[in-house]
Amino acid sequence: MSLIVQKFGGTSVADAGKVLAAARRAVDAKRQGHQVVVVVSARGRKTDELISAAAEITSHPSPREMDMLLATGEQESVALMAMAVRELGEEAISLTGAQIGIVTDSSHTKARIQNISTERIRAALVSGHIVIAAGFQGVDDAFNITTLGRGGSDTTATALAAVLQAGECEIYTDVDGVFTTDPRIVPEARKIGRLSYDEMLELASLGAGVMHSRSIEFAKKYQVRLRVRPSGSDGEGTLITPDADAQAPVVTGVALVRQTARVTLSELPDRPGVMSRIFSRMADRKIAIDMVVQDVGSGGLAEVSFTIPEEDLAETLTAAGQAVEDLGAGRVHHGTNVSKVSVVGAGMRTHTGVAAQMFGTLAAADINIGMVTTSEIKISVLVDRTEGAAAVRIIHNGYSLGDEHAAAPAVGWDCPSSESTSSTTARSELEQDVVSQLAAMEDIVVSEVELDTDQARVTITNLPDRPGTAAAIFTAVAEGGLMVDMIVQNVSHSGQANLSFTVPRNDLESCLLLVREVIAGWDGADLSFDRDIAKLSVLGIGLRSHTGVGKRTFAALAEAHINIQMINTSEIRTSAVIAAEHGQAALQRLLQTFGLVHE
Numbered sequence: 063m064s065l066i067v068q069k070f071g072g073t074s075v076a077d078a079g080k081v082l083a084a085a086r087r088a089v090d091a092k093r094q095g096h097q098v099v100v101v102v103s104a105r106g107r108k109t110d111e112l113i114s115a116a117a118e119i120t121s122h123p124s125p126r127e128m129d130m131l132l133a134t135g136e137q138e139s140v141a142l143m144a145m146a147v148r149e150l151g152e153e154a155i156s157l158t159g160a161q162i163g164i165v166t167d168s169s170h171t172k173a174r175i176q177n178i179s180t181e182r183i184r185a186a187l188v189s190g191h192i193v194i195a196a197g198f199q200g201v202d203d204a205f206n207i208t209t210l211g212r213g214g215s216d217t218t219a220t221a222l223a224a225v226l227q228a229g230e231c232e233i234y235t236d237v238d239g240v241f242t243t244d245p246r247i248v249p250e251a252r253k254i255g256r257l258s259y260d261e262m263l264e265l266a267s268l269g270a271g272v273m274h275s276r277s278i279e280f281a282k283k284y285q286v287r288l289r290v291r292p293s294g295s296d297g298e299g300t301l302i303t304p305d306a307d308a309q310a311p312v313v314t315g316v317a318l319v320r321q322t323a324r325v326t327l328s329e330l331p332d333r334p335g336v337m338s339r340i341f342s343r344m345a346d347r348k349i350a351i352d353m354v355v356q357d358v359g360s361g362g363l364a365e366v367s368f369t370i371p372e373e374d375l376a377e378t379l380t381a382a383g384q385a386v387e388d389l390g391a392g393r394v395h396h397g398t399n400v401s402k403v404s405v406v407g408a409g410m411r412t413h414t415g416v417a418a419q420m421f422g423t424l425a426a427a428d429i430n431i432g433m434v435t436t437s438e439i440k441i442s443v444l445v446d447r448t449e450g451a452a453a454v455r456i457i458h459n460g461y462s463l464g465d466e467h468a469a470a471p472a473v474g475w476d477c478p479s480s481e482s483t484s485s486t487t488a489r490s491e492l493e494q495d496v497v498s499q500l501a502a503m504e505d506i507v508v509s510e511v512e513l514d515t516d517q518a519r520v521t522i523t524n525l526p527d528r529p530g531t532a533a534a535i536f537t538a539v540a541e542g543g544l545m546v547d548m549i550v551q552n553v554s555h556s557g558q559a560n561l562s563f564t565v566p567r568n569d570l571e572s573c574l575l576l577v578r579e580v581i582a583g584w585d586g587a588d589l590s591f592d593r594d595i596a597k598l599s600v601l602g603i604g605l606r607s608h609t610g611v612g613k614r615t616f617a618a619l620a621e622a623h624i625n626i627q628m629i630n631t632s633e634i635r636t637s638a639v640i641a642a643e644h645g646q647a648a649l650q651r652l653l654q655t656f657g658l659v660h661e
């Protein structure tokens with residue numbers, strides 16, 4: 063007999079008929095011999111209604127009272143669901159987050175789970191009950207009700223599946239599974255049969271609202287077998303697994319964060335410790351910063367830009383102001399009318415030309431790119447908000463993701479992977495080791511620190527800030543068969559943009575030739591390079607949203623007086639480019655910082 067967790071989202075329990083249909087699934091699973099834990103969200107648009115009710119009274123609701131209010135939505139659902147199960151002839155017990163023993167930290171409205179006690183659930187299951195657990199909520203040490211952030215019921219479900227060692231966690235929702243992009247934006251989007259935790263983690267954190275990104279962190283950390291399924295039919299849904307589907311297209315999906323804001327700190331001193339100061343100011347306020355773009359400093363000054371959720375803008379500006387004050391130099395600017403569009407795919411690890419095609423498609427549609435950042439398996443760009451949805455549609459169709467077997471990008475080709483299966487296995491074992499030492503369920507898992515000393519950096523300054531610029535460069539580079547790794551393009555000033563990227567050192571000469579030819583026609587564009595760089599990467603789970611990782615990484619480098627030239631972040635990797643001569647020292651520092659000193 064195995065244990066199954068079934069989670070039903072708001073639309074899947076919106077009316078009595080749907081509650082009964084969901085209850086029927088739980089009852090069927092029980093009668094097939096499983097122990098069943100059901101996690102339920104608030105019904106329909108209940109959470110939105112509660113937020114509006116608060117807004118009618120105050121524009122500054124206390125976060126504690128907000129959680130008290132929002133948690134009622136899920137309480138209503140569990141009671142009704144338990145009644146429905148009983149109506150269908152099985153025993154059921156509904157439990158709130160507090161009654162289950164979901165203990166969180168005290169960050170109201172975005173709390174993190176620290177611990178779950180399983181005794182009460184186990185006892186109820188053993189006595190033959192279906193357990194109906196309220197999603198999205200917990201309690202802190204002082205018994206204040208907390209909530210886990212919008213969409214957080216997914217996280218309750220995977221966290222319960224993790225601690226109960228469930229055979230499977232099924233996420234029932236209003237679509238057939240995980241699609242190549244939001245089917246509400248692109249009707250031709252196709253359901254994905256299978257994808258990896260890493261791909262889902264990136265997609266979810268980059269805006270694919272179908273899953274709460276922290277739920278995938280749990281799934282990955284504790285190897286929960288996860289399936290996203292339609293509640294309205296018997297579809298197989300999408301399976302989320304440790305490894306990517308080897309047959310899958312190079313690009314898995316496209317995601318959109320419609321409302322994001324950009325903050326830029328310019329005229330910063332270009333010396334060790336500056337990034338550390340900025341990142342700690344942000345981390346202290348638990349601001350999850352994204353799309354960090356830091357470029358090679360010029361004239362002794364550095365500049366960093368990043369995006370943040372729009373609702374965190376005021377707080378971020380305060381924190382940025384403090385950082386500038388601490389540093390005694392720098393200016394803060396921001397921009398709000400932007401959206402972030404990202405493509406994700408494990409195939410990018412080995413396939414060249416993905417970025418070239420994305421930039422080319424945008425250029426053909428006359429959409430300008432404000433900022434670019436990449437990681438191993440994703441590329442994100444910032445575009446004007448009025449063009450966000452159109453950009454998603456165009457990129458999705460540009461890669462033909464609606465086709466069952468989408469072809470690889472038109473430019474570039476597949477380079478055999480240097481990463482052997484055994485190293486992937488070693489990594490997952492290492493991850494398991496780290497997980498077993500966690501004190502709290504949502505602790506950060508840093509599984510590895512990598513040093514790459516085989517790359518060189520190319521920087522182009524004073525680029526024309528218009529559609530087609532990045533496309534021209536990366537198409538030339540991809541057509542030359544070169545694998546580009548980190549790409550960083552910062553926000554433009556007075557019509558000019560700067561772009562940096564890394565390539566294998568052995569390919570530097572050919573890359574410079576190709577780029578020189580492209581930029582020859584652009585007045586003022588200037589090419590420079592650095593052969594002697596090292597790229598350091600911290601790998602793990604949920605790195606971007608666990609604000610402390612950047613803080614610790616940059617603090618460790620600052621203590622060692624190591625200057626940072628370029629930064630890239632994603633949910634699964636934080637990378638920094640530093641001078642080659644500091645590579646080994648930086649690696650040792652970071653291994654120590656994250657307790658990964660190998661014997």
Ligand code: ADP
Binds near residue numbers: 070234240
């Ligand atoms: P639930 O209430 O079941 O948790 P959500 O509204 O949170 O449902 O998530 C389902 C919605 O996510 C879908 O209706 C869809 O519009 C949206 N969505 C965004 N990106 C994707 C994607 N890549 N695949 C599937 N759905 C997506």
Ligand code: ASP
Binds near residue numbers: 103197211213214215
């Ligand atoms: N009811 C919460 C929300 O609407 C949690 C969830 O649905 O997952 O965000």
Ligand code: MG
Binds near residue numbers: 274
């Ligand atoms: Mg949801």
